[in-house]
Amino acid sequence: MADLFDSYELAGSWDETFASADSPRPSYESILTALQPLGAAELQPRVDALARTFMNRGVTFAYDGQERPFPTDIVPRVIDADEWDLIDRGVQQRVRTLEAFLADVYGPGQVLADGIVPREVVLTSNHFHRESFGIEPPNGVRIHVSGIDLIRDTEGTFRVLEDNVRIPSGVSYVIENRHALTQVLPEAFASSRVRPVSDYANRLHAALRAAAPYGVDDPTIVVLTPGVHNSAYFEHALLARQMGVELVEGRDLFCAGNRVFMPTTAGERPVHVIYRRVDDEYLDPVQFMPGSVLGCLGLVNAARAGHVVLANAIGNGVADDKLIYSYVPDLIRYYTGEEPILPNVETYRLGDPDAREYVLDRLDQLVLKPVDGSGGKGLVIGPQADERTLDVLRRKVIADPRAWIAQPVISMSTVPTFVGDAFQPRHVDLRPFAVNDGEKVWVLPGGLTRVALGEGQLVVNSSRGGGSKDTWVLAAGEERTVSVDLGDLSEAAAEHPTLPELSDGDVEALRQAQGSWGQAQGSWGQARDSWVQANGTFDSMDDEFAPRDFGPAGSSSAQQQQQQ
Template sequence: MEIMNEASVTTPPSRFYDEMYSGAQVRAHYGKVHRTLSRMTAEERQSRQKQMNGRLLEEGITFTLSGGDQPDGLERTIPFDLIPRIIPGDEWETIEQGTRQRVRALNAFLADIYNEQCILKDGLVPRRMVVANRYFRTEMMKLPVPGGTYVTAAGIDLIRDDKGDYYVLEDNLRSPSGFSYVFKSRSIMTTDFPELYFSQPVKGIERSLHEFRSALRNLAPTDKAEPVVALLTPGSFNSAYFEHTFLAQQMGIELVEGRDLVCRDHKIYIRKLSGLKKVDVLYRRIDDDYLDPLAFRPDSMLGVPGLMNAYRFGNITIANAPGTGVADDKAIYTFVPEMIRYYLNERPILNNVPTYMMSRRDEREHVLARLGEMVVKETSLSGGYGMLIGPASTEEERALFATKIRENPDNYIAQPTIKLSTSPICLDGRLTHRHIDLRVFALADGRNVHVLPGGLTRVAMKEGSLVVNSSQGGGVKDTWVLAN
């Protein structure tokens, strides 16, 4: 067993699964990283950490914070931790297969509910939970979707419990963010800590941007040799604008705002100085409500009037397809294992976190009697909003949520508080432990599902916190998948 050359490593709490340590022993796949960190003084580690975060600032890699003790709208660099999260190859194989299976099933579910609705007729998913869902779009009923692909880009959030078992926490299918942080994290590690990175046989991620671009191009509604792909952004004020510019630049696609586009003869064009340029595929990073003021919110200044008509006429592909949000609703999430059995005739590879439906009276009463032990989530929200974390809540907060649940039980689900795994982070040069999760990214084009090796490890930077979301102050780590 190796020990740091200073009293710099806190003993991992025994009630959590620690990624680097098994008790006092270093896990085998972390051996080289541990040795490298051991040879450094606290001052050297602190200097290296400062250098990495300085690069984030230089490159403008930011996110807008809100809530908690942060003023709303405060733009900060995302805290980056120099200690990577390492996943052995055989462990990753299970994650990859489980993610691919889940995305296939979710896409089949969307294709079904917007066409024949077999799963609703067979009673496996309650009809009212779908048709009354705020993200269900009647405009998509019976509408042909290019390649039958509703979900092109997905972010599947995984956690590990105290036994080290992986569970799916939630599915992100509307416009999942975080792709750019995966690539920037890797760039920082290879540039600013090469001796650590190149000490391991880490699977590369460079191919994934090519896969992303190919997935979008393959969805073009025509057989054009060079289809025009554009990324629709809300603009520079958006919290993830850095990611929008990064992806457009790296994939060689157009970056546009709604005001840059115009509809003519049920086709969408970019206004250029040289004239109009027809768009074949639109990768949107704005919500359904704002896509087209003629179809959805009439007060939207972000979308393109006539976009949905162009879509109906088959002249443009929108990725992800409008209406995908119904499948990442937190109540619908509970039925995904059944979807996998129903559509794929397979056993789920990755399990859901045990979940209670507040619309079911017996489950609701069970949760209300134990709110202090539960995590309660509003079904339609994401990013860590609309949540009650029971063990960290006050009596007043629990009473408020109990009232909300009783008034609108359909709007909430509850889960037991999972003892999220921890990982060492470098804080002022010394190592301490924080809770983490893993967002795994998948890219689909109707034929294949590519899973980006590693994904984004998110870190709850506050001691004891379970909230890892970047929008609420969470940090990130580079995630290494080891080649077998």
């Protein structure tokens, strides 16, 4: 391999890039070939340019009290078509199961009556909200957007680490990582058939439209953000802009008659779908925290009346509970009659006395997680913890065993990451994002690969100093990739929820139109060259071709000004 990888040593985990020393996996051959001619001296300026790209575009993340460019490594994580097919099917299965579970626990409760999940496990979850009873989504969707966190164990098996069906974040980094990498490492894309990620906002917008209340054909959709000080505000703004909808805060909305309105210069405008990025507890001061100013009074009652849809639905957090997570394989069998496509990580339920005793005897060998934690908060990795931390943890587990789960330490897979002036193995996970429109669960071909940047570290969360990688899913056969030509229009139109169906004749007409446009461009180029030869410069034409107000037919702008 190139000198860049001469010092690369496999870390004992499953390495995504190398099967063994000097033996790259087939899916990585193209990217490694593109990197081979580059030495550290040439690669470093590109790494610096990558960071500048994020800073210039405002892609930052609050860490340790400071805003910094979101750290993205220059080498992508690559997933071949067969591996992605497994992930795609597994995520779809998981989302469908969790949808059925949420409809059940906030409805008939049959899963509890049948004893698949103990009733007390659901009722004692901090994110089980009785306020959700009576709210029936028009198209049956509660999980409009989900992020299912996966890891790869030492045997190369993808496993689900946790579910995120409340307010999963990070998709903006998927989009921006791809944009930035095409700028600083374009040669790598030339030889790889990478599936695009640019359709996410269109898919999300279509799913939100499909979720509109009954009888609303042209819904008003907004993105509800906690405000500019939220660490994910960039994502809120990006998605609102790409979907072409309003970005609002709680103070921009009000409820009247169990309906939600947004004041505009043209008057009060009804709001039908709210893609909310505000936690349940802050969403409605009437139902949850009385002092919250991040939400809007009356949102829950408006949703219960069927006049507005909250995406994602309130109460979804019960499915994120890490104790509920341990029951998901059983839920998959219960609701679908299928075996789980993506297995869980082995999990100990500490409410069971035998399991609790086993775990307490091995705290220094296991990972313990609070069941309602997120962002890696509260997680204790036994082998890396000191005695005082383990003593405190022991007392917490004994006092409230329902609040904790335990799992074995899994050495997550590694990917070469540029550190200093060479590549070193760093542990990664993967968060595929799925969008549910009620007809199909669509999984974004890529997802967010998060990287634990410290040597030997296993915590990848951005809030704990982690970084990310662009995630490439390689296309199979003739599947559409980053480079799309007119030959792909029929397939693209069939997949895209807002494009009309194109016949072969339509595609041929477009090809002819493209040819005519090319001829017109050639004619314009010849005319331009002739003009420059005659006049010496082209700059003086700028004012002549600048936009202007021509006024009503038969009058000039000057005449209008005189009339005024």
